[in-house]
Amino acid sequence: MSKHLKKRSEDYSKWYNELVVKADLAENSAVRGCMVIKPYGFAIWEKMQAELDRMFKETGHQNAYFPLFVPKSLFEAEEKNAEGFAKECAVVTHYRLQNDPENPGKLRVDPEAKLEEELVVRPTSEAIIWNTYKGWIQSYRDLPLLINQWANVVRWEMRTRLFLRTAEFLWQEGHTAHTTKSEAIAEAKQMQEVYATFAEEFMAMPVIKGYKSDSERFAGAEDTFTIEALMQDGKALQAGTSHFLGQNFAKAFDVKFTSKEGKQEHVWATSWGVSTRLIGGLIMTHSDDSGLVLPPKLAPIQVVIVPIYKGEEQLTAISERVAVIVKALRKRGISVKFDDRDTFRPGAKFAEYELKGVPVRIAFGGRDLENNTVEVARRDTFEKQTISQDNVVDFVSNLLEEIQESLFNKASDYRKEHTTEVNDFKEFKKVIKNKGGFVSAHWDGTEETEDKIKEYTKATIRCIPNDAKQEAGVCVFSGKPSTKRVLFAKAY
Amino acid sequence: MSKHLKKRSEDYSKWYNELVVKADLAENSAVRGCMVIKPYGFAIWEKMQAELDRMFKETGHQNAYFPLFVPKSLFEAEEKNAEGFAKECAVVTHYRLQNDPENPGKLRVDPEAKLEEELVVRPTSEAIIWNTYKGWIQSYRDLPLLINQWANVVRWEMRTRLFLRTAEFLWQEGHTAHTTKSEAIAEAKQMQEVYATFAEEFMAMPVIKGYKSDSERFAGAEDTFTIEALMQDGKALQAGTSHFLGQNFAKAFDVKFTSKEGKQEHVWATSWGVSTRLIGGLIMTHSDDSGLVLPPKLAPIQVVIVPIYKGEEQLTAISERVAVIVKALRKRGISVKFDDRDTFRPGAKFAEYELKGVPVRIAFGGRDLENNTVEVARRDTFEKQTISQDNVVDFVSNLLEEIQESLFNKASDYRKEHTTEVNDFKEFKKVIKNKGGFVSAHWDGTEETEDKIKEYTKATIRCIPNDAKQEAGVCVFSGKPSTKRVLFAKAY
Known part of the structure; x- marks a missing residue:
């Protein structure tokens, strides 16, 4: 595989596919449409998760975990939702394999081990969750119920692309229950705001907040609130959705509560989710022909330091000085990697970190030992500057903020023009x-x-x-x- | 459902089942053998995950994510492993449902949508991961490969019990590849140590480190290292295992590397995992007839403060003083809940937090306003003490440490006697x-x-x-x- 990426202007789609693989973010697996998220890609997802999880908890939500499987009879209980997902769901029909008498050494499905009722691998969890909520909600005192789940889901899509559309993906799904319609709508709108704040402040990806037309609405929802981003090729990306579900699921699963006035009423519901698709959006918002460009707030490595040296002695001298800088940067909460591998030349390292989108690169050479300087390069604009070692921590700290802001502004300008x-x-x-x-x-x-x-x-x-x-x-x-x-x- | 638990001495098994449900940890779902982990139980799992994840990263591991499904042909590639799990695996055979012509409003499996090759829902991920590693490992420079995954897995067990044995469970699975046999063995032993440290220091659960006999070994392993704990009913619990896999998977999936000397060799492997079963172990190590007893280091709420008041005015005065204590405790990194709900009496609150195992309870009454005191009660021994408000932060901080140690010592004594x-x-x-x-x-x-x-x-x-x-x-x-x-x- 060539080291160079396809240019965006030549073939945007190919550029994307190559970048995802070459930057070690993800790759296709042996299972049709399912991806392997590689450590570097997963580290970005972990950063996203940490921020989102914090935001969910700050708005009063708790995490829980519900089963992977949905019995067919529950799956079909809310008709529109069932219809919306029936065409693309993986179905478990058996619970055992046995030796295949016709192919020694091979296994086959044991026909005796057929399930009485088929199990759908969750494409989304409304059905199993609302069936559970029925047991949790009796009185207005049990409401609101504000729960989120981090999980894998499966939708058997025919055309898949790494991160953007995969048969299995990771996501979070919030599922809340409320006493009134207005409270549920307020919740759904609040989560749209949370998503918009996350997209803009952490991903540096400007989004339009709006709601969907009838035909684009989530199956089973009364209203779908969305955040929409614009990619560099002029195509839009639905980056997160928050649904007001009305009483559809409460009715389908007979979830009622006794109100303060002693009346039995169906509860009002929302659900909302974002997924690993966000990583696709992150890539397509900022990256360039040299590789990934990551906003500092989500970069697994914010600063890389590469020594440029002749001989062991010089490396030792450089390493001592670098250790001081590393320590000071970490004290500020900045993640730093000192790459002193002797198996690669500095040029190869520069190319690698460009491809992987590390926001700031510091080069430390022999002359920097004498001059008490370092060379600081930013990934997004390729600008370089020589800085005194005495100021490097403040400089880098400010630079990271500047990059974060600059990426957002650049993407906003692009959207305005488009x-x-x-x-x-x-x-x-x-x-x-x-x-x-x-x-x-x-x-x-x-x-x-x-x-x-x-x-x-x-x-x-x-x-x-x-x-x-x-x-x-x-x-x-x-x-x-x-x-x-x-x-x-x-x-x- | 009665508020009181079955006594352990009468029916330990029933006590356990009732406790898990009444303390809001988990419950059975509509899917045979699969559990719903409720917010309070999941909060314990999140604490466990955070500590384990930190320990894995400190020992050089990175997280990644691999597909939920394993194609049958990969599943059967390593014979012993396949044989070990074939009898209890959920199998996806179809990828679509359709309207059932015989039952209007119902869905059925679409016979046209049969998969060419069945997909096994991962009971463990060695097969799919080693098939992936084949593409990642060429040279000794790519090794060691030190990867962990947090995931759900499915084993179609016939007899299930909440947390201890469920058809679906959450776990982490480490999968590593090494150039030499001795390095792989050292890795497997290191992870056994990590598990033992976690069990003893965080769960306050003493464990025996050892290795398994041939018949108890993991299917496909050459050696299985284990940590074994002893529950209060005299039964042992396998709490975590770490496997030296030899070259079995490398050979099954043809994963070779070029050594420094230019020779082609198969790599050496380990895998290791702990699961939500640990929550079952935590419960059965410390809890009593009044409910859960949680070690402070894993308690979602470490301290609860309950006001005992007559009238709004007194509540306001108490709340003001409590706010100062809450702030000071949080500053020390202690998680505190002030329960000023007016829908429950103090006695009901005391019972609830006893059942839920909150390590320290502070009661703040009218007389405490005058005397500048609070009443501090510890959950494990039920001891109560009246403390000056001026010393409460230091006192509670020390008390939490003391409880953590005391729980470990009590469990160690029990094990020694048994x-x-x-x-x-x-x-x-x-x-x-x-x-x-x-x-x-x-x-x-x-x-x-x-x-x-x-x-x-x-x-x-x-x-x-x-x-x-x-x-x-x-x-x-x-x-x-x-x-x-x-x-x-x-x-x-």
Whole structure:
């Protein structure tokens, strides 16, 4: 495999696939559509998990764990949800293998070990969780119930891509129960805010907050709130969703509570999730033709120090000075790696850390010993500066903040340049085809129009923005009256 | 359901089952043998995970994630391992459901959506991981490969019990690859040490370190190192195992490396794991007839403060003083809950926290306002003391340490009293039957003898202790010569 990546301008999709593998983030496995998340990729996921988990707990949620399997009879209890996932679910039918009499040394399914009821591998856990909540909720005193689960789920997708769409993926799924409709809606909106804050402050990925049209809504939800990001190729990525489920699951699983007034009522529900797909979004928001670019807040290694030396003696002298810098940086909570491997030359190390997106690289050479300096290079802009060793800790600390901010601003500028208001369908098609990005247009509110627009352009309604202002207009496709602009884009 | 637990002396097994449910740790689900881990139980698991994960990383391991499914052809590649798990594995055979024409509103497996090759839900991940490692290991420079995974696994056990033996459970599984046999053995032993340290220092659960006899060894391993704990009912619990896998998986999956000398060699492997079963061990080591007893280092809430007041005004005055104590305790890294709910009386709160095993309870009453005191009660001994508010932080901080140590000592004393050296089989049977615990006895080293002893007494060889001294003797059953005592016990 060549060391160089395909250029984004030549083949964005190939660039992405190569980058994920070459930067040691993930790879395809022996199981169709399932990925192996490699240690470097998993370290990014761990950083994401830690921040999200903290945010969930700060908003009053607790973690729990529910079974991987959903008995078929529970799976089908909420009809729309069942219909939405039936076409892509892995099903366990047997619980034993036996020696295959026709193929010595091989195993086969034991026909005697057929399950009485098939088990669906969870594509999402509403069914098993609401069946459980039935036993947990009796009174208004048991509410709200605010629970999150970190888990693997399986959706048997036909076309898969590492991180973006895989048969098995890791995610978190929040499932909450409330006494009133308004409280449940407030919860769903709160979690949309939490996701938006995480995306913007940690991933440095600007997002549009909005809600989905009927056809794009989660199966079984009354309202789906979403955060939508824009990738460098002009395609949108749905980065997280939060659903107001109404009383659909409470009714399907007969979950009622006794209110303060002594009345029996069905509870109101939400669910919300983000997944390892976020890593795909992170990559496609910031990375470049040289490899990964990581925002400092999620980089497993924030600073790498590479010694450039002639002979053992010089290495020892450099190492002593580096140890002081490493210690001081760590004291500030900055993660640092000193790469003194003697099996690779400095140039090879530079290339490796560029590919892996380490935000700041410090080179420490023989002359730096004399001059009390180091060379500090930032990954995102490739800018280099020579800095006194006395100031390096402050300098790097500030630089990391500056990089975090600069990545967000760059992505915001890109999105601004790639968000176009259009008022007729010819223009709509031209923008989607040539420029890409978000197209803000009037829509008549019908599914027919959505379908037609998708058929002609492959663009879908990503969301109706939360902050869309009332504005009299006509649908870009049908010419019928409309009161709001919605956001269209081709999407992952 | 009654508030009181079954007494341990009346029915230990029932006591355990009731405690797990009443203390809100876990419950059975709609899926046979699979449990729901409730928030309070999961909070204990999160504490365990955090400490273990830190210890794994300190010993050089990185986390990664491998697929849930193992294609049948990979599963069967290492014969002994396949044979060991074939009888209890869940198998996915289809990837879609469809509307059932015979039952409107119901779904059935779509016969068209049969997988070409069945997928085994991982009972353990050696097969899928070693198939992956083949692509990662070329040279000695790629070794050692030190990887851990936090995951769910499924073993279709016929008899299940919450935490102790469930069809699905959560665990971590380390999988490492090395250039030499001795390095792999050292790794497997190191992880046994890590597990022992965790069990003793955090769980306050003393363990015996040893290795397994041939018949008790992990399927596919050359050597299984184990930590064995003793529960309050005199039964042993295998709490963690670390396996030296030799070159078995490397050969089954053809994983070779080029040595420094340029030779092609198969790598040497280990795997090691602990699971949510540890929570069962934690419960059965320390808890009593009043409920859970938790060691402070793993308690989700270390200190609970309950106000005892008459009227709003007094509550306000108490709350102000409590806020100062809470802040000071948190500053010391102690987790504190102030339970000022007005829907429960103090007595009901006391009972709840006793049941849930909160190590320290502070009661703050009206008289304490005047006297500048609080009442501090420890959960393990029920001892109470009145303390000046000026000293409460130091006092509680020391008390938590004392409780942690005291729980370990109590469990160690119990084990000492329940470890019996025996030299003839009549005595062996008597001890196993009447007293329980570990029986230290000579064994002739044959599987036949092990089987016979198990048949007569239900006791198995838990391990050959690492520190067993050479000692000439005769097998307690066969009378044949033996050089070491081994530990027998009935086990979970």
